[in-house]
Amino acid sequence: MEVRGPNLQNDGESGRPTHPRGFPSGEAGKSNHNTGGRYVDFRVSVVLPAGGTGERTGLLTPKQFCSFLGRPLISYTIQAFERVSWIRSVVVVVAKENMDLMMDIIQRFQHQRVRVVPGGSTRHRSICNGVMALGEGETPAADRPEVVIIHDAVRPFVDEDFLHKIATAAKEQGAAGAIRPLVSTVIATTSEGYLDHSLERVKYRASEMPQGFTYDVIRQAYQRCTESDFEFGTECLHLALQYCGTNAKLIEGPPTLWKVTYKRDLAAAESIIKETLSRTACLITGGSAPAVALAGALRKAAGALEMELDVVPDLAGDNGGYLLKEWNFIQVSVSRRLSEVEALLAALEAANRAVLHPPVVIWVHLSGAGESSAGPEPSAFWDLASRARLRNVLLYGLRLHQSKDAERWERSVLRAAEIASALIQGRSPALVGQLLQA
Numbered sequence: 290m291e292v293r294g295p296n297l298q299n300d301g302e303s304g305r306p307t308h309p310r311g312f313p314s315g316e317a318g319k320s321n322h323n324t325g326g327r328y329v330d331f332r333v334s335v336v337l338p339a340g341g342t343g344e345r346t347g348l349l350t351p352k353q354f355c356s357f358l359g360r361p362l363i364s365y366t367i368q369a370f371e372r373v374s375w376i377r378s379v380v381v382v383v384a385k386e387n388m389d390l391m392m393d394i395i396q397r398f399q400h401q402r403v404r405v406v407p408g409g410s411t412r413h414r415s416i417c418n419g420v421m422a423l424g425e426g427e428t429p430a431a432d433r434p435e436v437v438i439i440h441d442a443v444r445p446f447v448d449e450d451f452l453h454k455i456a457t458a459a460k461e462q463g464a465a466g467a468i469r470p471l472v473s474t475v476i477a478t479t480s481e482g483y484l485d486h487s488l489e490r491v492k493y494r495a496s497e498m499p500q501g502f503t504y505d506v507i508r509q510a511y512q513r514c515t516e517s518d519f520e521f522g523t524e525c526l527h528l529a530l531q532y533c534g535t536n537a538k539l540i541e542g543p544p545t546l547w548k549v550t551y552k553r554d555l556a557a558a559e560s561i562i563k564e565t566l567s568r569t570a571c572l573i574t575g576g577s578a579p580a581v582a583l584a585g586a587l588r589k590a591a592g593a594l595e596m597e598l599d600v601v602p603d604l605a606g607d608n609g610g611y612l613l614k615e616w617n618f619i620q621v622s623v624s625r626r627l628s629e630v631e632a633l634l635a636a637l638e639a640a641n642r643a644v645l646h647p648p649v650v651i652w653v654h655l656s657g658a659g660e661s662s663a664g665p666e667p668s669a670f671w672d673l674a675s676r677a678r679l680r681n682v683l684l685y686g687l688r689l690h691q692s693k694d695a696e697r698w699e700r701s702v703l704r705a706a707e708i709a710s711a712l713i714q715g716r717s718p719a720l721v722g723q724l725l726q727a
């Protein structure tokens with residue numbers, strides 16, 4: 290049984306949002322891929338085993354389906370592969386009872402080039418199902434992948450550079466895998482629970498994911514391995530060595546390849562995701578001179594907070610691209626009316642942006658510079674924020690009075706930048722709709 294996600298045949302030109310740093314949308318299906326200086330002239334597919342129960346987290350929900358910022362972990366991992374234009378297809382392997390849930394995730398988060406196949410009782414059985422699905426049925430040899438990357442669905446922070454290293458080494462050597470230095474010494478114990486011997490740590494490495502194989506090597510390894518391998522084995526590279534005589538090339542990977550295993554890892558993953566999404570904001574001035582001056586000062590202050598702030602007068606023309614990126618927004622208004630921030634919320638909704646990550650929108654009301662110094666009506670703002678929340682947008686308010694006292698003004702701007710940065714990082718639901726004072 291296999292279930293296909295929407296637009297499996299789609300070549301990636303689907304309007305799917307691009308990466309904040311400008312990764313292009315996928316171009317799957319083309320034979321020569323050249324992205325960001327990386328050249329891949331062979332067919333690469335991915336198998337993501339996601340058929341486990343996550344017993345070690347102690348949670349009822351398998352860890353791959355635990356959500357951060359309204360999006361399940363598995364969706365972040367899929368997205369990491371979707372951003373890579375030279376990857377043709379992704380096979381996600383899930384337990385039979387979670388096939389519908391997985392299809393729903395694919396639909397909801399608009400994943401492309403993804404198929405779902407049922408898993409097995411062990412990780413090796415699940416991976417084997419995924420590998421076999423890549424070449425099953427009528428698939429002509431010319432459409433089969435030449436290289437298969439296997440990656441645990443619960444390692445969401447893999448990047449294109451490293452995938453490229455693994456894929457090219459696998460193509461040359463037949464197999465390749467990520468390694469990391471050991472953090473603890475490995476010891477063997479006796480059956481009575483005493484030390485038998487310890488290994489010389491410097492000679493050993495931790496085997497991580499991703500791993501890559503030529504299609505023939507990984508398929509044959511699984512065709513030839515024993516029931517005992519399927520039941521107790523934990524290492525695909527070992528199967529390639531034992532059953533195909535292929536010595537894998539080992540490549541040291543970044544620490545971000547770590548696997549979500551325990552409950553504390555879920556919290557760590559969430560904070561990394563939040564931090565990544567908190568680094569960028571687009572500030573919209575509306576074009577008025579006081580707002581432009583404030584934007585310049587905020588930009589300087591934000592730099593010290595390690596936040597990238599792009600300033601634009603509006604979101605017309607090319608600036609509309611910000612709506613499709615994983616950026617947050619700061620709308621500066623000299624008027625107490627909410628029309629500018631309402632227009633921004635409508636534009637975000639029209640771009641279907643909030644479905645991917647809830648963006649933070651901060652409405653900054655700059656008083657003392659515009660038509661009226663009276664503040665906005667808190668209840669109207671709260672109503673607007675509540676409606677935005679239903680559409681997955683976190684709207685906060687910030688009041689700033691333009692003081693004639695230069696020192697006072699400088700302090701207010703600094704405070705405004707600090708509050709904006711804290712709101713974007715914290716994404717606190719409790720502060721949604723509040724009008725804070727800088």
Ligand SMILES: Nc1ccn([C@@H]2O[C@H](COP(=O)(O)OP(=O)(O)OP(=O)(O)O)[C@@H](O)[C@H]2O)c(=O)n1
Pocket residue numbers: 337338339340341342343344345346351353382408409410411412413415416441442443548549550
């Ligand atoms: N029968 C299985 C078991 C595991 N996996 C997947 O293999 C990856 C790594 O395995 P692990 O971290 O051990 O996940 P679980 O088996 O779910 O965790 P636990 O051992 O704590 O139950 C995970 O993405 C997991 O979903 C799988 O596809 N099929």
Ligand SMILES: O=C(CO)[C@H](O)[C@H](O)COP(=O)(O)O
Pocket residue numbers: 412441496497498523524525526548
């Ligand atoms: O990285 C590995 C090398 O292949 C692990 O064996 C893999 O991630 C499986 O994890 P676990 O042993 O926790 O099920």
